[in-house]
Amino acid sequence: MKKMIIASTSTIHxxxxxxxxxxxxxxxxxxxxxxxxxxxxxxxxxSYDEYTTIAKKGFSKINxxxxxxxxxxxxxxxxxxxxxxxxxGGNTFELVNQLxxxxxxxxxxxxxxxxxxxxxxxxxxxxxxxSMMNTNDMPIVYPPSFTTMCCIPFNINAHYLDPIxxxxxxxxxxxxxxxxxxxxxxxxxLGLREGSWLEVxxxxxxxxxxxxxxxxxxxxxxxxxxxxxEVAL
Amino acid sequence: MKKMIIASTSTIHxxxxxxxxxxxxxxxxxxxxxxxxxxxxxxxxxSYDEYTTIAKKGFSKINxxxxxxxxxxxxxxxxxxxxxxxxxGGNTFELVNQLxxxxxxxxxxxxxxxxxxxxxxxxxxxxxxxSMMNTNDMPIVYPPSFTTMCCIPFNINAHYLDPIxxxxxxxxxxxxxxxxxxxxxxxxxLGLREGSWLEVxxxxxxxxxxxxxxxxxxxxxxxxxxxxxEVAL
Numbered sequence: 374m375k376k377m378i379i380a381s382t383s384t385i386h387x388x389x390x391x392x393x394x395x396x397x398x399x400x401x402x403x404x405x406x407x408x409x410x411x412x413x414x415x416x417x418x419x420s421y422d423e424y425t426t427i428a429k430k431g432f433s434k435i436n437x438x439x440x441x442x443x444x445x446x447x448x449x450x451x452x453x454x455x456x457x458x459x460x461x462g463g464n465t466f467e468l469v470n471q472l473x474x475x476x477x478x479x480x481x482x483x484x485x486x487x488x489x490x491x492x493x494x495x496x497x498x499x500x501x502x503x504s505m506m507n508t509n510d511m512p513i514v515y516p517p518s519f520t521t522m523c524c525i526p527f528n529i530n531a532h533y534l535d536p537i538x539x540x541x542x543x544x545x546x547x548x549x550x551x552x553x554x555x556x557x558x559x560x561x562x563l564g565l566r567e568g569s570w571l572e573v574x575x576x577x578x579x580x581x582x583x584x585x586x587x588x589x590x591x592x593x594x595x596x597x598x599x600x601x602x603e604v605a606l
Numbered sequence: 607m608k609k610m611i612i613a614s615t616s617t618i619h620x621x622x623x624x625x626x627x628x629x630x631x632x633x634x635x636x637x638x639x640x641x642x643x644x645x646x647x648x649x650x651x652x653s654y655d656e657y658t659t660i661a662k663k664g665f666s667k668i669n670x671x672x673x674x675x676x677x678x679x680x681x682x683x684x685x686x687x688x689x690x691x692x693x694x695g696g697n698t699f700e701l702v703n704q705l706x707x708x709x710x711x712x713x714x715x716x717x718x719x720x721x722x723x724x725x726x727x728x729x730x731x732x733x734x735x736x737s738m739m740n741t742n743d744m745p746i747v748y749p750p751s752f753t754t755m756c757c758i759p760f761n762i763n764a765h766y767l768d769p770i771x772x773x774x775x776x777x778x779x780x781x782x783x784x785x786x787x788x789x790x791x792x793x794x795x796l797g798l799r800e801g802s803w804l805e806v807x808x809x810x811x812x813x814x815x816x817x818x819x820x821x822x823x824x825x826x827x828x829x830x831x832x833x834x835x836e837v838a839l
Contacts, residue, residue, distance in 0.1 A: 386774035417782055418789030492818075506745050509777060511751060512699075513739055513787040519748045522676050532777040541619035543766040543800055544742060549650055552695050554746040556651030567776055 374488040375524060376401070379501050380529045380570035385463055390431045391494075393568065396582070401436050401572075402457050407438045407558075408478040409455035411481075413471035414463025428461060444605035452484050455553050462495025463510040469515035471502060481500055482522040491524075495531045498571075502528035503560045504558075507551060525571070525578055526561075527606055533564030533587060548587075550594065554589040561606050562589040563598075571604065578604040607720040608757060609634070612734050612802035614764045614815075616695055616727035623664040626801060630814070632668050634723055634805075635690050640671045646704035647696025647729040661694060681708050685717050695728025695764075698741035702733060703749035709779075715755040715799075724757075728764045731804075735761035736793045740784060758796075758804070758811055760839055766797030767821060781820075781828065788824040794813035794839050795822040796831075804837065811837040 378394070378401050385393050402408065412424035419427075425441035432439050437458070437483040445451035450463060452458065458481070460468070472478040478500075485491045491501075499505050500521040536546040545553075551562050564587035565571070572579045580586050585597040588604070608719035611627070611634050614805040619628050635641065645657035652660075658674035665672050672692070678684035682767065690713070693701070705711040711733075718724045724734075732738050733754040740763040769779040778786075784795050798804070813819050821837070831837060 382776050384774060384776055397715055400630075400788040415786070415789070416778075418786045420716075455637065464783075467786075467790070511740060511742070511783040511787060512745060514790050515739075515752045519745060532775065534775065534777070542765065542767065543615050544767070545620060545649075550697075553648070553651045553700075554744060554773075556648070557700070557747050 375485060375491075375573050376488055377485060377491040377493070377499040377524060377573035378430050378500065378570055379525070379529065379565075379573065380492070380494045381498065381533065382567040385568045394570070395435055396574075397570070400491065401492070402435070402437055403492065405437055405442055405457040407456055408432060409451055410439045410441050411458065411460040411468075411497070412441050414461055414465065416461070416470035424461060424463075428459065434521050437605040440542050442477075446578045448477050452477055452480050455489055457490040457492075458484070459492040460494075460497030460500065462497055465499045465505050465510045465511055466514050466516055467494040468496045469519070469521065470514045471504050472500065475515045478522065482524060485522070485524055494545065498529050498531050498565070501525055505526060506554060506558065506560075507562050511556035525573060527604075528560050528562045530562055530564045533566045548589075550603075552587045554593075555589065556605070559591045563587070563590075563604065564589065569600070574579065580604055608718060608724075608806050609721055610718060610724040610734065610757060610806035611757050611803055612731040612758070612762065612806065613725070613727045614731065614798035615800040616802045623660065627803070628668055630805075634725070635668070635670055638670055638690040638723065640673055640689055641665060642684055642691045643672045643674050644691065644693040644701075644730070645676065647694055647698065647701035649694070649696035654667070655794065657694060657696075661692065668724065675710075681710050682713050684731070685710055685713050688722055690723040691717070692723075692725040693727075693730030693733065695730055697730040697746055698732045698738050698743045699745050699747050699749055701729045702752070702754065703747045705733065706750045711755065715757060718755070718757055720753065731762050731764050731798070736756055737761060737791075739787060739791065739793075740795050742780075744801050745772075755786050758806060760837075761793050761795045763795055763797045766799045781822075784822045788822065792824040794824075794836065796820070796823065797828075802833070813837055
C-alpha cells in the first residue's frame with residue numbers, strides 16, 4: 374500500500390521552500406509528528422546538517438519535526454522505524470552513491486512499499502523510478518549502479534523543460550536527450566515540469582499540479598498528460 | 607608531442623557543421639589525406655554510418671576523406687595507424703562506454719600522446735580531460751568508469767552556459783553544478799563556451815576562439831581566461 378508524493382521540484386519560482394506543496398503535504402503527512410529526512414543529495418554541496426536545517430524550517434510551517442538520517446546510529450533502523458520519509462533534491466549521482474554506500478536503497482524501497490508515507494523532490498523523485506538515467510545532474514561522483522527503487526514502473530525527468538524557442542545554444546534539448554535514452558532503453562520516461570507532482574496510492578499514479586506532463590515511450594511520439602489523469606503504464 | 611584541437615562544439619549557431627573551425631583545421635590537419643572518425647557518441651541516437659556520413663560531408667570541404675572506426679576489423683590497429691583522429695560529439699556516457707567496451711581508450715591516449723593529430727568536439731573533448739565528470743549529458747548508459755584520457759590535466763565543461771538572468775527555472779546553473787563537483791573532487795574544470803577551443807601543442811594548452819573561458823579551481827573564485835592565453839595549471 375504505497376503512499377507517495379513524487380515532485381518535480383521542492384520550490385517553484387517566487388514561492389518559499391515546499392510552499393506550493395503544503396496543502397497536499399498536510400493531508401499526505403496527517404498525524405505524522407516526525408519526518409525522517411535523507412539529505413544525501415547535498416544541493417550546492419551543503420552539509421547534511423545544513424540541509425536538514427532547511428527541511429526542518431520548511432516543515433515547521435505545518436508542525437512536523439524533521440530528523441536527518443545521519444543523526445541516527447543505524448540508518449536501516451531509522452528508515453524501518455520512520456513515521457514518514459522525505460528525500461530532498463540536489464545531485465542524483467551523489468544521492469544514489471550514498472544510498473548504495475550506506476546500503477539503504479533496498480530497505481528504503483521495502484519501507485515505502487509497505488506504506489510508510491514518502492515525499493521525494495527532484496533527485497528524491499528520480500530515485501523512485503526504475504533507474505536514475507534521466508536525471509539532468511552532472512556525474513560528479515561514480516555510483517556503483519544507476520538502478521534505483523522502481524516504486525513506479527517508469528523514470529522521472531524532473532524540472533522538465535520545453536525546448537527554448539529561438540535559442541542560439543547548440544546543446545541538446547531535454548527531448549533530444551530522452552530520445553537518445555530510448556535508443557538504448559525501453560523504460561518510459563515522464564517529463565515532470567516544475568509545479569507538477571505524482572500522487573502514488575498503492576499502484577495508482579495520478580498527475581497533480583498545474584501543468585501537463587510529457588510522456589515519452591520508446592519509438593512513439595511523446596504525449597502530453599493532463600493534470601488529474603492516471604499515469605497507467 | 608601532442609597536437610590536439612579540443613572544441614566546445616562542432617557547430618555554432620547560424621553556421622554549417624565544423625565551418626568555424628575550418629581555417630584552424632586546414633593547418634592542424636595539413637597533409638592529412640584520411641581522418642579516422644570515432645562516431646560512438648551517436649548524437650540523437652543516429653547510427654555509426656549516418657554519423658560518419660555527416661563527418662565525411664563536413665571534411666570534404668577541406669579535401670579530407672573520413673573513415674569510421676567501425677569500418678575496420680581491428681579498432682586498435684585503426685587507431686594506431688591513423689593519420690589523424692576525430693571524435694565527434696553526442697552522448698558522453700555512450701562514447702565512454704564504447705571506448706571501454708572496445709578496449710580502445712588507452713591506445714587512443716597513447717596514439718594522441720605520441721603526436722597523431724586529434725580533433726575532439728563536445729563529448730569528443732570531454733574525453734580529453736581527467737574524467738567525464740563535467741559532461742552535461744544524460745546518463746543513458748552506465749559506463750564501466752568515468753575516467754577518461756587525461757591528455758590535459760583538467761576537465762572540460764563543453765557548451766558552457768552563463769546563468770540565464772531572470773530565469774524562473776529552479777534547476778541548477780552550470781556554475782552551481784561545477785561547484786558541487788568541487789565538493790568531491792579537486793580536478794580543475796574549464797567551462798568552454800560554444801565557439802571556443804583549446805590548441806594543445808605538446809603540453810602547452812592555449813585558449814582560442816572569440817570568447818573567454820571560465821576556469822573553476824576547488825575552493826577558489828572562478829576566473830575568466832582571455833582568448834589567446836595559455837591555460838597553465
